[in-house]
Amino acid sequence: MLNLEFTKIDMVEKNLAYFPDFSVSPRIDQVGIEERAARFTKRSIKKETKLNGLLLTLNMIDLTTLEGKDTVGKVQQMCYKAKHLHDAYEGLPTVAAVCVYPTMVSVAKKAVAGSGVKVASVATAFPSGQAPRDVKIRDTKYAVAEGADEIDMVISRGKFLEGEYNFVFDEIAAIKEACGSARLKVILETGELVTYDKVRRASDIAMYAGADFIKTSTGKISPAATMPVTLVMLEAIRDFYYKTGRRIAMKPAGGISKSKLALHYLVMLNEILGEAWMNNEWFRFGASSLANDVLMQIMKEKTGVYQGKDYFSLD
Amino acid sequence: MASSKNNTIKLKFDSARKYAPAPESRSAAKINARYDLFINGKFEKPLSKKYFGTISPSSEERLSEVADANAADVDKAVKAARQAYDRYWKKLSGAERGKYLYRIARMVQEKARELAIIESLNGGKPIRESRDFDVPTAANHFFYYAGWADKLEYAFPNRQAQPLGVAGQIIPWNFPLLMAAWKIAPALATGNTVVLKPAETTPLTALKLAEIIQEADLPPGVVNIITGAGATGAALVNHPGVDKIAFTGSTQVGKIIQNAIAGTPKKATLELGGKAANIIFDDAPLDQAVEGVINGIFFNQGHVCCAGSRLYVQESVFKQVVQKLKDRLETMIVGDPLDKNTDIGAINSKEQLNTINKYIKIGIKEGAEIYQSSAELPHKGFWCRPTLFTNVAQSNRIAQEEIFGPVLAIQSFRTDDEVIEKANNSPYGLSSGVWTDKGSKIFNLTTKLRSGVVWANTFNKFDPTSPFGGYKESGYGREGGLHGLNAYVKLV
Numbered sequence: 032m033l034n035l036e037f038t039k040i041d042m043v044e045k046n047l048a049y050f051p052d053f054s055v056s057p058r059i060d061q062v063g064i065e066e067r068a069a070r071f072t073k074r075s076i077k078k079e080t081k082l083n084g085l086l087l088t089l090n091m092i093d094l095t096t097l098e099g100k101d102t103v104g105k106v107q108q109m110c111y112k113a114k115h116l117h118d119a120y121e122g123l124p125t126v127a128a129v130c131v132y133p134t135m136v137s138v139a140k141k142a143v144a145g146s147g148v149k150v151a152s153v154a155t156a157f158p159s160g161q162a163p164r165d166v167k168i169r170d171t172k173y174a175v176a177e178g179a180d181e182i183d184m185v186i187s188r189g190k191f192l193e194g195e196y197n198f199v200f201d202e203i204a205a206i207k208e209a210c211g212s213a214r215l216k217v218i219l220e221t222g223e224l225v226t227y228d229k230v231r232r233a234s235d236i237a238m239y240a241g242a243d244f245i246k247t248s249t250g251k252i253s254p255a256a257t258m259p260v261t262l263v264m265l266e267a268i269r270d271f272y273y274k275t276g277r278r279i280a281m282k283p284a285g286g287i288s289k290s291k292l293a294l295h296y297l298v299m300l301n302e303i304l305g306e307a308w309m310n311n312e313w314f315r316f317g318a319s320s321l322a323n324d325v326l327m328q329i330m331k332e333k334t335g336v337y338q339g340k341d342y343f344s345l346d
Numbered sequence: 347m348a349s350s351k352n353n354t355i356k357l358k359f360d361s362a363r364k365y366a367p368a369p370e371s372r373s374a375a376k377i378n379a380r381y382d383l384f385i386n387g388k389f390e391k392p393l394s395k396k397y398f399g400t401i402s403p404s405s406e407e408r409l410s411e412v413a414d415a416n417a418a419d420v421d422k423a424v425k426a427a428r429q430a431y432d433r434y435w436k437k438l439s440g441a442e443r444g445k446y447l448y449r450i451a452r453m454v455q456e457k458a459r460e461l462a463i464i465e466s467l468n469g470g471k472p473i474r475e476s477r478d479f480d481v482p483t484a485a486n487h488f489f490y491y492a493g494w495a496d497k498l499e500y501a502f503p504n505r506q507a508q509p510l511g512v513a514g515q516i517i518p519w520n521f522p523l524l525m526a527a528w529k530i531a532p533a534l535a536t537g538n539t540v541v542l543k544p545a546e547t548t549p550l551t552a553l554k555l556a557e558i559i560q561e562a563d564l565p566p567g568v569v570n571i572i573t574g575a576g577a578t579g580a581a582l583v584n585h586p587g588v589d590k591i592a593f594t595g596s597t598q599v600g601k602i603i604q605n606a607i608a609g610t611p612k613k614a615t616l617e618l619g620g621k622a623a624n625i626i627f628d629d630a631p632l633d634q635a636v637e638g639v640i641n642g643i644f645f646n647q648g649h650v651c652c653a654g655s656r657l658y659v660q661e662s663v664f665k666q667v668v669q670k671l672k673d674r675l676e677t678m679i680v681g682d683p684l685d686k687n688t689d690i691g692a693i694n695s696k697e698q699l700n701t702i703n704k705y706i707k708i709g710i711k712e713g714a715e716i717y718q719s720s721a722e723l724p725h726k727g728f729w730c731r732p733t734l735f736t737n738v739a740q741s742n743r744i745a746q747e748e749i750f751g752p753v754l755a756i757q758s759f760r761t762d763d764e765v766i767e768k769a770n771n772s773p774y775g776l777s778s779g780v781w782t783d784k785g786s787k788i789f790n791l792t793t794k795l796r797s798g799v800v801w802a803n804t805f806n807k808f809d810p811t812s813p814f815g816g817y818k819e820s821g822y823g824r825e826g827g828l829h830g831l832n833a834y835v836k837l838v
Contacts, residue, residue, distance in 0.1 A: 063631060075368035075687055079366055301359075304357060
């Protein structure tokens, strides 16, 4: 499986003596995984558990703007919101990171300086990934040089679906090298992979090739993150952790806009990977509209009544 | 692979069991201080003049007291059923019988919340199960058999299906309302009348069902519900006016019933114990298989006759599966049955808890390795931690005898033939499960496993349209589906 050239690059922890045959990644039973995912939604989250969960959710959000029409002003506004989610409520956490295109990294970096909020940049010809490898590497290096703390790359879905797993593996490894000390999020774009078996296989390839995070979606394709897909990836992370001792972080992205759903994701995370993953180093929500819904719930917990949505800023 | 590291790697799940309490409100359920016998459409004081208390196994609190029917009460109930059979029920058209069943089904749905709460209070099972499984499935059974009532000529083409007469039905404490529905619905659909005895420890939902039947205006005496212990059941079985016995319960009592009715014209269906084998092959979707095994053994605290209490894992994935089972066990919440987050409720009775603890001691003595979750147990009530045994041999009692609790005995195997032989090496034959990604393997096993139900890549799935019943000492006769009608008719 392993191409010698890439052992030289030393992408992966030294304790990995060999790589598994990705064509035989564990199979996923569709009915079973969907039933299991539905079970987490049966948990009834109330009172202090709810409030803690909501605060944690805020702290796990990657606020994102990834549009052709992004301007410096828009990115700056979003960065302010990242630090000041709702100043009417004292002591709220900041979000985990802001996520922008490479050209906006320096703007964002300056805007969040000193706040602890990280700057993530998409790279590698996001969202399609349809570019030659050297272009993807330059894209990545540019974003890192501009100051990105995290790189969100996309895998080459076409190559993956053709069965060119070595190509996909090598590309991830090459981007990981280009990241230097920046953490690498590998976007599988599960909506284009379609089956759970393929999601599991792509997760295994990404983790063994050096991903720090595995991430469901770009947000540009529907369906984006779902609970069963996220569950497949969390179980892949667990199996990888037991085999190698390395923790991998998880980021479901797109399609999570309500607090209740976010709490269900946290229940799932807590019951699959346990306490060590329950923080924004190891779990993120890629969801911008989620923040205001969570804020609305938090204010309701505090005041006992719901406030209109116009009380929460849209940045 | 960093195998040396594996021993030190452990996930922590303590916080996964700590959710703020989310209890279902008890005030939505009305429980009378005392219940009489439901005979001839009315609640009547027992001739025995005796009552006994019924408690909540999760708090040991007394919920109510119910009548203790003696032989004279049983006689009264059977006579009422006979009279109702002769006077109304056998003369009524199938369509009319169906209408009553539909009405009962809808009323069970309307009172679903109250029934679920009482089921969890009186039996100890988690509200998640009584709300999402017991009560809806009970309603579905009434709906399903209501549909058959006027279509019996299609169920038995070219034959005439005649009712048997009076059915004496004795049901267990693990699914009190659901078992009542399983028994009553097909009996009424085919034109029989019923005397039903719920289990001694869990009479309340059956008595609620009696109230529903009364409110549905079923002709008096068509369904009679009498409470009591073993003696009441024996009087019912031995009563000469009963034409058919339907029993769900232990193999031991099943044998006694079989003895008692030998030489009489009484027909019987017996649904008895089990020691189901769940088999995981190395090509199975492991995480889903593990979840299936968990549901197979810990559903309803393991108080399930078809519980997957023996697990066979192919040796190449044995360690991995056991690790996954242990992790999953750690996230299971044991506690208040009325809390919506509870996964495992209270053991049904002190007596049953003693039996389970006896077997756990036997397992340890036999040299099996025990693993129990670190969940904290409440102080009052009857509780048992979910338990796994590894290093188990086929000759261990914990692998042979029905424990009827949250205890799983795990063994490994190498070849298909070996596991088929081991799975079949049991006096029971109620159910089994096969987990593999390979379709041909599923078909090979389903034809060779001697059990009434074989689930493939799932477990504990029930539907009114599907027959259920056992081989060997798991009993005979089928309940559910078209086959379930057969048990209540004579074909001419």
